[in-house]
Amino acid sequence: MNRSTIDLWVGIFVAIGFGAILFLALKVGNLLTLDRSPGYRIEASFENIGGLKLRAAVKAAGVVVGRVERVRLDPKTYDAVVTMRMDSEYQFSKDTIAAINTSGLLGEVYIGLDAGGDPEMLKDGDRITKTQSAVVIEKLISQFLFEKASEGSSKDQGAAQPAPAARAPEGAKAKATEGAKK
Amino acid sequence: MSADVAGALSYWLRRLGGGVTGAIGQLGYSTRFLLAVLWQTPAAFRRIHLTLREVYFAGVLSLVIILMSGLFVGMVLSLQGYETLKRYGADEQLGILVALALVRELGPVIAGLLFASRAGSAITAEIGLMKTTEQLAAMEMMAVNPIARVVAPRFWGGVISMPLLAALFSAFGIFGGYVVGVRLIGIDAGAYWGQMHAGVDFWPDVTNGIIKSFVFGAAVSLIAVFEGFDAKPTAEGVASATTRTVVISSLAILALDFVMTVFMFRGAR
Numbered sequence: 001m002n003r004s005t006i007d008l009w010v011g012i013f014v015a016i017g018f019g020a021i022l023f024l025a026l027k028v029g030n031l032l033t034l035d036r037s038p039g040y041r042i043e044a045s046f047e048n049i050g051g052l053k054l055r056a057a058v059k060a061a062g063v064v065v066g067r068v069e070r071v072r073l074d075p076k077t078y079d080a081v082v083t084m085r086m087d088s089e090y091q092f093s094k095d096t097i098a099a100i101n102t103s104g105l106l107g108e109v110y111i112g113l114d115a116g117g118d119p120e121m122l123k124d125g126d127r128i129t130k131t132q133s134a135v136v137i138e139k140l141i142s143q144f145l146f147e148k149a150s151e152g153s154s155k156d157q158g159a160a161q162p163a164p165a166a167r168a169p170e171g172a173k174a175k176a177t178e179g180a181k182k
Numbered sequence: 183m184s185a186d187v188a189g190a191l192s193y194w195l196r197r198l199g200g201g202v203t204g205a206i207g208q209l210g211y212s213t214r215f216l217l218a219v220l221w222q223t224p225a226a227f228r229r230i231h232l233t234l235r236e237v238y239f240a241g242v243l244s245l246v247i248i249l250m251s252g253l254f255v256g257m258v259l260s261l262q263g264y265e266t267l268k269r270y271g272a273d274e275q276l277g278i279l280v281a282l283a284l285v286r287e288l289g290p291v292i293a294g295l296l297f298a299s300r301a302g303s304a305i306t307a308e309i310g311l312m313k314t315t316e317q318l319a320a321m322e323m324m325a326v327n328p329i330a331r332v333v334a335p336r337f338w339g340g341v342i343s344m345p346l347l348a349a350l351f352s353a354f355g356i357f358g359g360y361v362v363g364v365r366l367i368g369i370d371a372g373a374y375w376g377q378m379h380a381g382v383d384f385w386p387d388v389t390n391g392i393i394k395s396f397v398f399g400a401a402v403s404l405i406a407v408f409e410g411f412d413a414k415p416t417a418e419g420v421a422s423a424t425t426r427t428v429v430i431s432s433l434a435i436l437a438l439d440f441v442m443t444v445f446m447f448r449g450a451r
Contacts, residue, residue: 007234013241016350021392024391
């Protein structure tokens, strides 16, 4: 095999090899989707961010409009301050509400934005003031159990009969399904 | 009786000691060999067509096996992944599963194993046979450094080819997954590509795969040229060197893969 044929084949090989890397970068990975536009940054502080991770999605009406860029703890208020990088294509009013949501029961945690009616728009470096923290399921359950327990003890004191205690689990179940529906 | 025990003990201790010193000696020899190869690299690159020739033999001629294997691995991954994901109603996520598995792990590792057995063994056999037929000694007689003329081009040919082969393996695997997942099973094509696009990051997922394949390429190439250079100059010696190349390269790939994965994905999320 002479040299020019080998050169040709090596050239083809290297070209399709780099083509494959490009395919992995652009089509499979998301090298250019959000990093293309610098966008603008906004902050929001939450009492509790739950399982929110870096690069988590920021969604408005289910559409991804940005990514979580940084999460830190405010040393004074002990709130979590989340920095989001937003796509510059989308603008949001100043009274937008940010909430930490979970898609599905086991799904990923994301920040949901609910646009308000303020004519003034959020600018780079602004902070969203109206936020809603993550729902911690353990807290909900313990709160619910505590309520149940205090209810049960007051009932015992009032009626002084053991029979309702046997029915209590059914009531708890009913309430639990109600809570799940909510 | 006690003399017997002492004799047996000293025999085994001596074997252990000999094994350890031998292994350390081999390690030092191979390290010096690597340094010699790197030292002679500029001299080898001055005649670049030698390296291009090796890219042809190690890379271009490995294309068929790499592409076919990638296609089949992607197809099997898609089929098996679908069966499992379907139980959780997450069959839309098939694209992420196939792409992440291939880009992070299977692409570099399987391409590396195939590369070791397809190209590494050939390199070892070639250099071993050159040594057996005293071609290397003849080169030295003619004041041609065999490391610059024979070893370094083969080493760099492998190092250059391997990342490209691994990327092609992953790309064809993802295409194979698409064929089975979308065309055969009937997952929505938009979900396959869209989920993949959203779930795979160029940094760190794709770049880590490329780094891995680069390291595997260097390891396999070094083992192959070293075993060939170090082979006993007999037919048996070349045969056992070729076998050692495949065995050691495969183990090295899997062990390095584990170590690199520990470091790469430790703090990732």
